[in-house]
Amino acid sequence: MESEPKRGGLASIARLGPYLRPVRGRVIGSAVAVLCSMICGLTIPLVIQRILDGPVATGDTGGLVWLVAAVAALGATEAALFFTRRRLIAGPSTRVEANLRADLYAHLHRLPIAFHDQWQSGQLLSRAVSDLSTIRRFIAFAGIFLVVNTLTMVIGLGVLFFLDPVLGAITLACALPLIVICTRFESKYSVLSRRAQDQEGDLATTVEESALGIRVLKAFGRGPELARRFAAQARELRGTELAKVRVLALLWGAIIMLPELGIAAQLLVGSLGIANGTMTVGTLVAGITVAVFLRWPVDSIGWLLAETNQTATAAERYWEVRDAEVTITDPDSPKHLPADGAGLLRFEDVRFAYPSGAEVLAGVDLEVRPGETVALVGPTGSGKTTLTALVARLADVTGGRVTVDGVDVRDLPLAELRTAVATAFEEAVLFSASVAENVRLGAPEASDDDVRTALRIAQAEKFVDGLPWGLDTRIGEQGLSLSGGQRQRLALARAVVGRPKVLVLDDPLSALDVQTEAEVEHALRSVLSGVTALVVAHRPSTVQLADRVALLEGGRITAVGTHTELLAANPAYRALLSTLDNERTSV
Missing domain, CATH: 3.40.50.300 (P-loop containing nucleotide triphosphate hydrolases)
Structure with a gap:
């Protein structure tokens, strides 16, 4: 049972809003914690600039202790905020997953027999297990960091422009092509992600049917035939997963290469600036430090977009079942059997x-x-x-x-x-x-x-x-x-x-x-x-x-x-x- 992704995959994620509402405060708190930790990390290069252009450049070490202590405090705060983020989000994300799974399970029991006659059990199983685990990971990590890392890149660019407009312009020039590249590869990855998840469902169906029908398979000697079918389905899934890897490899190659070129350009421009007196050593070191700090937010964008696509596909697959109409329900104005009824x-x-x-x-x-x-x-x-x-x-x-x-x-x-x-x-x-x-x-x-x-x-x-x-x-x-x-x-x-x-x-x-x-x-x-x-x-x-x-x-x-x-x-x-x-x- 394979289908291409529908449009509006992100809308499928947005529909999960009611499940997130009870834990929204924790999710927001987690996002704020990680954003503040990123700001702490971006502040450290500014302090380093003060150290290099102040006590180090002038030879006056009187204020060095306090500046070094500030770097240590910022680093400790950054670590504490990361720890806080995980403590805040771990429980709520698993609670959302459990609620989604319980809701889906209850809905499956309300659906008419005709629905179950049309669906493979493996497809339902993959939606209730692996797809919901994908959604949980997005809530706990990918979704938060997609937003926070984007904001971090914007703030980091602001810091670079504050340090030196040329350093900021170089980083921005390298970041803009990433938007085009990510948009181009996003649509390809969406198709492959949906195909892989559907193939996982087919594979789960084959395993389940083989396990339940093991006596029949052994009695008729059809085990090798089912093994060949399983191997063929596994090869198809492997091929799809490798196609996903190839798409991600191209995306990651671009994501890694462009920031490296940006850092090289910053070193060249900064070295020339220091030589002709238009830039200080502290400014260059701080700029390079900010650019290196932005490597994780930039490098992660490709993976986070891939996770977002997989989550959108998982949400679509979830709603395919959850939106199935329950045609047999309790009446609006119920009647009751007569107490003296004998079963006519x-x-x-x-x-x-x-x-x-x-x-x-x-x-x-x-x-x-x-x-x-x-x-x-x-x-x-x-x-x-x-x-x-x-x-x-x-x-x-x-x-x-x-x-x-x-x-x-x-x-x-x-x-x-x-x-x-x-x-x-x-x-x-x-x-x-x-x-x-x-x-x-x-x-x-x-x-x-x-x-x-x-x-x-x-x-x-x-x-x-x-x-x-x-x-x-x-x-x-x-x-x-x-x-x-x-x-x-x-x-x-x-x-x-x-x-x-x-x-x-x-x-x-x-x-x-x-x-x-x-x-x-x-x-x-x-x-x-x-x-x-x-x-x-x-x-x-x-x-x-x-x-x-x-x-x-x-x-x-x-x-x-x-x-x-x-x-x-x-x-x-x-x-x-x-x-x-x-x-x-x-x-």
Whole structure:
């Protein structure tokens, strides 16, 4: 995922203002401290001039002690102010980084599933980690010194003109070309900086996918192929970084060469001035000292501009995600589920189309009565998963409505809706945490007894008790230390632990054997008899356990009835069930 930098990169940095407002005093204080330290450094050459043209030239050493003491005091003050700058800015800059990261993380959770389907996880990871670290470095160092060093160069030129207009003019003549050179190379570096950051995101995606899919890669012997892809991406990133180095090398060459030429010209003019009596030794030494002092501000400009460009790119990449629209939000005037509601689920002329215009659901009407289990079947691509996603508002309808106990799900607060409606997905996603913590994701306030009840319902209690530390056993990333059936049962326990009114199961039993699947279904039916259940079924055995079956074809429910009724009266259902049975037998 690579793109060129947008115009207005500095505007992206400026948009960070609200995050800087709480620490603005510290940032300004840090800038003032470093500016005062620079002024102390620029004052030292003036004192040196007084020493050389005063006590040294006249041989009167009476006032020498005080002048030398002044130089020492200025040097000590300069060091103390630099220390103060770092103490002032270190904490606030990391606090801004933490706030930006927390805000981005929270925003990612608010964004709809459709957003995450379009973005690589590595790209999001690079924005949340490396890009925000770049912004922190800019706040703590580059941004402050870009301003302070510019002011220092202006003040230093003023000091040179005060000492001798010719020395000032020489330095100014060497500084002006730097502005042109920096402006020219800035645009080139911006393009390369954005390209490198995007390539880092692609590289992070490859590493993450390889780590998560290591079993598949090993099983099919595709490790070397992925290694070659990784090496190719790494070479591309290396090439971009080397291109950045070449641009910076040319810039640094000019930045270093021009001040050196200026110092040489000052020595020539100053030596001639001393020879013909138009300039004193103190003035020349002071002028050269100021020019040498200005080397750091001048030499740093190229690096500071590069850091500014990288920060502008990082800010653009941050705002690309942060500005993504949150389309699923709490209603302005929320309603609430009736206290005596039993979980009546209705789909009323439900339609859904992707932003591209492709329509998946074209008017679905279906009622799932309280305590009833309805199996949703249909050919691949018929929209079964999309229909189930609409219940908990993982996506929103584009027409019609979905209601729970007569209340449109879009009128309910999201927290209340997702407490009343629990979902278990086909792919059992677990986290690097204990068994109990994974189950409690479905109900954070659940007690150990509640967790054990949910595990018992999901037929998972026995294998959990067999783990080394029972409920406290930490499972590996994505739960890969468990079997597929164990992962699915933990995901199912997570869905039922909060005792929801409506349970949506998107074929979460795909990794279970037939016997275990029947046990889980039986437990659900017997223990949670008051729960409304909508189950996407890909197995004939699951279909037979449902009270009713709904056939989804062409974006509509074309038939509803018991398994026996549809099997006897609906040819399309018989054909579909035969296909499912064949697939099951082949497995």
